[in-house]
Amino acid sequence: MYSVLKYSASHLKLWNDFISQSKNGTFLFNRHFMDYHKDRFEDYSLMVFKDKKLVAVLPANRVEDKLFSHQGLTYGGFVFCENIKDFTSLVDIISQVGVFLKKQNFKSLKIKSIPEFYYKQKYLYNEIITCFNEQVEETKMVFAVDLTxxxxxxxxxxxxxxxxxxxxxxxxxxxxxxxxxxxxxxxxxxxxxxxxxxxxxxxxxxxxxxxxxxxxxxxxxxxxxxxxxxxxxxxxxxxxxxxxxxxxxxxxxxxxxxxxxxxxxxxxxxxQSFSMGTAFAKTPLGYNPGLKKQKEELGCTIFEQSIINLEFDD
The missing domain is CATH 3.40.630.30 (Gcn5-related N-acetyltransferase (GNAT))
Structure with a gap:
């Protein structure tokens, strides 16, 4: 039912048009944004088709036999078309990508998920995280003011x-x-x-x-x-x-x-939201307490960004 294809420059317009009309894409996934640092990363973005219609993309880069939701971006993961409305379709698409990557001899896929407040439909965020429930490796704090x-x-x-x-x-x-x-x-x-x-x-x-x-x-x-x-x-x-x-x-x-x-x-x-990013720091706590306090005093709520790690068995 689904086919998976590695992105190439010939798909640029199709990709960008898809991102602009998707459920959860942002301009960071536009190829003109992604490609400004293409010399630093080996792009291995994926496109998922159903009956020749593009239904999902995965902005990504490879490092040897590991695939990452693009390391040059703040967040990433699967981006879905407007017509994807049920949990089963999400699972099927993600599963097909896993099958494809395994055939290409990848050992793992690591995803820095898109924080919840970027989703206009909150149910989609919940369903995507549910798909990866057992593969969540860690969660990071992301700070945002709820302007609503x-x-x-x-x-x-x-x-x-x-x-x-x-x-x-x-x-x-x-x-x-x-x-x-x-x-x-x-x-x-x-x-x-x-x-x-x-x-x-x-x-x-x-x-x-x-x-x-x-x-x-x-x-x-x-x-x-x-x-x-x-x-x-x-x-x-x-x-x-x-x-x-x-x-x-x-x-x-x-x-x-x-x-x-x-x-x-x-x-x-x-x-709806004013994001102030993270308070990450290389400390035993994993964050900068002063920066965390500053962002909370400016009215930020803490959201989770899930770091998901899928490993493919031999």
Whole structure:
């Protein structure tokens, strides 16, 4: 009933059209987004057909005999068409992919699941997780503000936001140079000995491809850049992909001010969720307690991101 095919460049339009009309796809799965770092990953994305009609895709890359829901993306897994409405179909599709991968001599498939708040139909999220119930290897915390409910921002942060006497200027643009060079790169290097996942040239390239999805918000005082947040926006969800502040910005609590401003802005626009990503850290706890507290005080709820590991027997 189902056939599985490895993606190739000749399928680009078919793939992108499918993602734009799917139940749970986001612009991160668009091939133009995925392929910006194709030199770093060996793509092995899959397409599932039923009677020659594309019904599901799996953005993925391979490392030797292991397949991963694409390691260059924040989340991934199976993306289904609108016509998939029953649990049996989900199981059949996933099973056929397993059969295909086993025939191709893969030993395992690891999936970083799409967090629940990206699904417009919550039942689909529950059913997909149920399919993999016994293969969930671990769960990670993902933080998001539910914009459909009354905000629960900590009273101290709200008080400072409302009583702020500084004449901040908040600028929205598709210009990233100043934030990357003057704030984000220096702060990540200073605090975490790290670099942004996206280089400046990469984020500018992606923004040119997806100007409606990737936006930069900066906050200034007397033309001095204090902090910035890079937003990835998809339908009902917005995600703060990057957020950073200068030392002076910390003094004025500029990043908190900008976050609260954007939370209010997107709630008024009718968005459903404002994602702030994870609080992951290489510590015994597995997360940064200070970052976790900060995100919770900004009104975030903790959602689970399941890490699923399917192993194929010989």
């Amino acid at each position: 409910k009354k905000l629960t921002i900590h009273k101290n942060k709200l008080k400072k936001y409302r009583n702020n006497k500084h004449h901040f200027i908040i600028d929205k643009s598709n210009q990233f140079d100043r934030f990357w060079n003057d704030v984000l790169i220096p702060r990540l290097r200073e605090k975490h000995q790290a670099q942004p996942v996206h280089s400046l040239s990469e984020i500018k390239y992606l923004s040119n491809l997806f100007p409606d999805n990737i936006k930069q918000f900066n906050i200034y005082l007397d033309n001095i850049l204090l902090a910035g947040i890079t937003i990835f926006e998809k339908d009902h969800v917005v995600k703060s992909q990057y957020g950073a502040t200068t030392t002076l910005g910390e003094k004025y609590r500029a990043l908190d001010y900008l976050f609260i401003h954007l939370i209010n802005l997107y709630q008024k626009e009718g968005k």
